[in-house]
Amino acid sequence: MTERIFIAGFGGQGAILAGKLICLAAMHEGKNISHIPSYGVEMRGGAANCSVVVSDEDIPSPLVFKPDVLVTLNEQSLSKFIDRLRPDGLLVYNSSLIHTTPSRKDITVVAVDANDIAEGLGSSRAANMVLIGAVAGLKPEIASVESVISELGKAVSTRNLELNELNKKALFAGKEAVLTKAKK
Amino acid sequence: MSDKLLMKGNEVIGEAAIIAGCRHYFGYPITPQNEIPAYMAARMPEVGGVFVQAESEVAAINMVLGAAAAGARVMTSSSSPGISLKQEGISYLSACELPAVIVNMMRGGPGLGNIAGAQGDYFQATKGGGHGDYRLIVLAPATVQEMADYTVQAFDLADKYRTVVMILGDGHIGQMSEPLVLPKPTGKTFDKSAWSLTGAKGRDQHIVRSLLLYPEDELEKLNIRLQEKYKLITKNEILYKTYMTDDADYLLIGFGMCSRLARGACDVLRKKGLKAGMFRPVTLWPFPSAELAKAAAGKKKILVIEMNAGQMIEDVNLAIGCSIPVDFVGRMGGMVPELETIVERVETYVK
Numbered sequence: 347m348t349e350r351i352f353i354a355g356f357g358g359q360g361a362i363l364a365g366k367l368i369c370l371a372a373m374h375e376g377k378n379i380s381h382i383p384s385y386g387v388e389m390r391g392g393a394a395n396c397s398v399v400v401s402d403e404d405i406p407s408p409l410v411f412k413p414d415v416l417v418t419l420n421e422q423s424l425s426k427f428i429d430r431l432r433p434d435g436l437l438v439y440n441s442s443l444i445h446t447t448p449s450r451k452d453i454t455v456v457a458v459d460a461n462d463i464a465e466g467l468g469s470s471r472a473a474n475m476v477l478i479g480a481v482a483g484l485k486p487e488i489a490s491v492e493s494v495i496s497e498l499g500k501a502v503s504t505r506n507l508e509l510n511e512l513n514k515k516a517l518f519a520g521k522e523a524v525l526t527k528a529k530k
Numbered sequence: 531m532s533d534k535l536l537m538k539g540n541e542v543i544g545e546a547a548i549i550a551g552c553r554h555y556f557g558y559p560i561t562p563q564n565e566i567p568a569y570m571a572a573r574m575p576e577v578g579g580v581f582v583q584a585e586s587e588v589a590a591i592n593m594v595l596g597a598a599a600a601g602a603r604v605m606t607s608s609s610s611p612g613i614s615l616k617q618e619g620i621s622y623l624s625a626c627e628l629p630a631v632i633v634n635m636m637r638g639g640p641g642l643g644n645i646a647g648a649q650g651d652y653f654q655a656t657k658g659g660g661h662g663d664y665r666l667i668v669l670a671p672a673t674v675q676e677m678a679d680y681t682v683q684a685f686d687l688a689d690k691y692r693t694v695v696m697i698l699g700d701g702h703i704g705q706m707s708e709p710l711v712l713p714k715p716t717g718k719t720f721d722k723s724a725w726s727l728t729g730a731k732g733r734d735q736h737i738v739r740s741l742l743l744y745p746e747d748e749l750e751k752l753n754i755r756l757q758e759k760y761k762l763i764t765k766n767e768i769l770y771k772t773y774m775t776d777d778a779d780y781l782l783i784g785f786g787m788c789s790r791l792a793r794g795a796c797d798v799l800r801k802k803g804l805k806a807g808m809f810r811p812v813t814l815w816p817f818p819s820a821e822l823a824k825a826a827a828g829k830k831k832i833l834v835i836e837m838n839a840g841q842m843i844e845d846v847n848l849a850i851g852c853s854i855p856v857d858f859v860g861r862m863g864g865m866v867p868e869l870e871t872i873v874e875r876v877e878t879y880v881k
Contacts, residue, residue, distance in 0.1 A: 366707070370536055373709050381536070381707040406794020406869055407787075408706045500536075 347377075347402050349488050350410040351481075354395035354427055355419025355440075360474030363501060364417070365396035367478060370497035371489035372400040380408035395423065400488050415485065417477055419460070421446065438480050438524075440473060456484060456524055463519050464512075472509070472516035479520025491521050534709035539674045540565035542710060543633055543697065544573060546681035547605050549715055552631070553579035554604040556593035558586055558612060561645040562701030563635035566607040587612040591619030591632075598628035599738040601726030603685055607633035609701065610651050611642055614659070620694055621660030625740035625752065627725075627759075629688035631681070632666075633697045635704040638864030646864025647701030649786060652841035655698050656815040663753055665760045667695040667767060668814040670785040674708035680812075682713045689720035691763055698814060700787055700837065702866065760816075768821065769812035774800070775825045778807030780876055781854075783822070783846060784835040785811050787866070792835050795872040806876055814842075819849035831879050832856045835867055 351368065355361040362383045369379040383396040397410035416431045418424040418439045424446065431437055433452045442461030458480045460473035482491045494517055498510045537545070544566050547555070555570040567583060574581035580597075584590035590606050597604040608616060613634045623630050636651045638644040651659075655668045667687050671677045677699065684695040725736055742749040773793050775781060780799075782792035789810035799806040809825045811818050826832060832854050834843050840858045847856060859875050861867050 366536070369707065373534060373536060379536075379709065382702065382705050403797070404790075404793065405708075406790045406797075407866065408708075409702060409866055411868060 347400075347487050348405075349400045349415055349485065350413045351398040351400070351415040351417065351488070352395065352410045352413035352427060352430070353398065353417040353419075354393070354423035355474075356392045356422070357394045359394070359419040360471070361394045361417075361419055362396045364474040364478050365398045367494055367497060367501040368398055368400070368481070368489055370500050371482075371493035374493045374497055375489055377402060377489075378405050380405045382408045393423070395427075415481065415488075417481060418444065419474065419477065420444065424448065436484060438477060438484070440477060442473070456480065456527065458520060458523055460520070463523060464516050467515045467519060468512045469509070472512050475513045475516035476520035476523070479517035479522075480524045482517070483521030483524045491517050534711055536707050536709055537674060538565055538705065538707045539677045539699065540635065540704040541569045542674050542678045543607070543681050544569035546678040546713060547631065547685070548573055548577055548579070549713060550603065550682045550685040551715065552603040552605050552685060553577065554597040554602045555579070555606070556582045556584050556590040556597070556604070557606050557608065558584050558590050560609045560612045562637055562647065562704055563607050563609045563633065565704070566633060566635075587615035588619065591616040591623075594630050594632075595619055595623055595626065595628060598623065598630045599626065599727050601722040601728060603629075603689070605631040605633065607635070609635045609637045610639050610648070611637075613651065613654070617654075617660035620666070621662050621664060622740045623694050624660075624664035624666070624756070625662065626738045627692040627756075628694075628738065629685075629692050630694050631684045631688055631697065632694060633699070636698065636700045638862075644864045645701065647703070647705070647787065647837065647866070648862070648864045649700055649788065649837035650839075650841070650862065651698070652814065652836070652838060655696055656817070656845070664756060665693075665763075665815055667691070667693060667763060667816070668698050669695065669769070670698045670812060670814050671703065672786050672789045672810070674703070674706060675710040677703065678710055678713050682716060686716055686718050686720075687767065689718075689722070691759055692725075693759065693763070698786070701864075702787055764816040767813060768816050768818045770818035770821050771810045771812060772825055773808040773810075775807035775809060777805055779805045779830045780807070780879060781826050781829045781832045782806055782808045782835060782872070782876075783810070783832060783842070784808070785814060785842065788835040788837060791867060791869055791872060794869050795876065798869065798873050799876055802873075802877070804876060804880065811842075817845045817849065819845070822846065822849040823851070826850045826854055829854055833872070833876060834858050834860075835872055836860045837866060838862060
């Protein structure tokens with residue numbers, strides 16, 4: 347099992363934290379991981395993204411050029427990175443902020459109203475957690491929601507620890523949203 | 531359940547230096563290694579150490595020289611253009627036979643270049659970037675764990691041989707986070723009392739200098755001593771790794787980040803029925819020439835993979851005496867070769 351994941355959004359949406367949390371959860375399950383954020387020039391203009399690899403084997407390159415899983419938090423990221431997604435790949439996108447329906451037919455597309463769901467639970471700041479929950483629901487081989495929750499304390503900074511109750515709810519809500527959709 | 535930490539490569543270098551007993555860090559910021567000075571700025575006061583953000587790279591390397599002369603374990607870090615600025619100081623450190631650890635998280639060049647990870651400073655690091663007949667021990671880590679382990683080892687090597695040791699990484703492995711177990715201190719101690727500048731009251735003065743004018747053969751004597759030291763380092767300290775080389779038809783060679791790609795390509799090629807193996811120099815100087823010659827014997831072809839124009843090929847050809855055809859896959863200017871490109875290239879060898 348090797349999953350190359352690319353998470354993209356704008357600064358403050360928590361794309362890089364989301365990647366780190368997936369890494370910690372997969373580590374918790376004994377898997378190999380790597381995480382590398384965008385830095386410098388890529389960050390100017392507000393974009394924030396990260397490459398994550400989760401694998402049972404050694405990880406050759408931490409850089410994900412062609413992801414198996416693409417998670418986009420905003421419109422700009424979706425249009426910029428969708429062509430990189432491998433055929434048969436999985437796109438999870440934040441349909442609260444992205445109103446363009448992706449046209450590629452060779453991929454699995456899952457829309458999650460991440461901001462709206464998070465807002466309903468208390469704060470749209472947890473939209474990234476909703477999307478992690480969705481990824482964990484769709485691809486439990488990467489990491490389970492339970493593992494993600496067990497590692498929350500390590501990834502979230504001390505000043506935000508009181509948000510972890512909300513984060514937990516958001517993670518479960520994300521998983522629930524995609525599993526309900528799958529049943530339909 | 532994992533007991534490992536998840537840390538960023540650059541930060542790990544900072545923590546590993548502290549574990550090794552480094553209490554003096556002097557640097558000047560440059561992307562993509564800024565997490566090292568940032569980490570040191572936060573941690574050094576906690577462990578009673580010294581952090582100085584100098585006014586320039588030149589100032590920082592000369593602060594390193596001063597601290598090393600006083601017998602301290604000392605480190606500086608920078609990225610390619612900043613390392614170029616430090617070359618005069620590195621030559622002086624080498625002439626003064628002072629131990630120091632220098633980290634270069636390479637970025638795209640030449641010139642100011644860009645801030646993406648690259649490997650274009652191989653020549654500068656291994657052939658002597660400054661003036662005169664000197665060498666650095668150059669360690670090229672490929673994982674965050676190795677960045678920790680080799681940083682600790684670098685301080686011992688520097689003290690053991692009174693020489694400069696360079697950790698040669700790139701912007702990508704510096705920015706990358708991976709699981710690691712922090713190393714323990716090695717516990718080795720080195721007596722510096724015979725040469726360090728600690729105050730001469732009650733003893734003969736010690737002199738640390740790189741200007742040797744009289745008698746006229748004084749400088750040659752230093753050079754002969756340095757060359758003997760470099761021979762000893764070459765005899766004792768070569769590090770390398772191999773992966774499935776014994777039965778391989780094709781030998782893939784890369785250092786640092788590219789060794790990860792080479793190893794990954796071997797796995798893919800083996801599944802396709804092609805016998806590929808990997809040879810990876812860990813010490814770029816001293817280069818594992820005899821070890822490579824042995825691993826390469828009988829192979830049909832060698833493929834060197836680098837994030838530069840092929841700088842290591844010269845050392846590969848010197849090692850194997852040009853006895854086997856050497857091919858090259860590389861990207862420059864901060865670009866990284868893709869695994870598929872390497873696999874496809876090897877597949878052309880059987881067509």
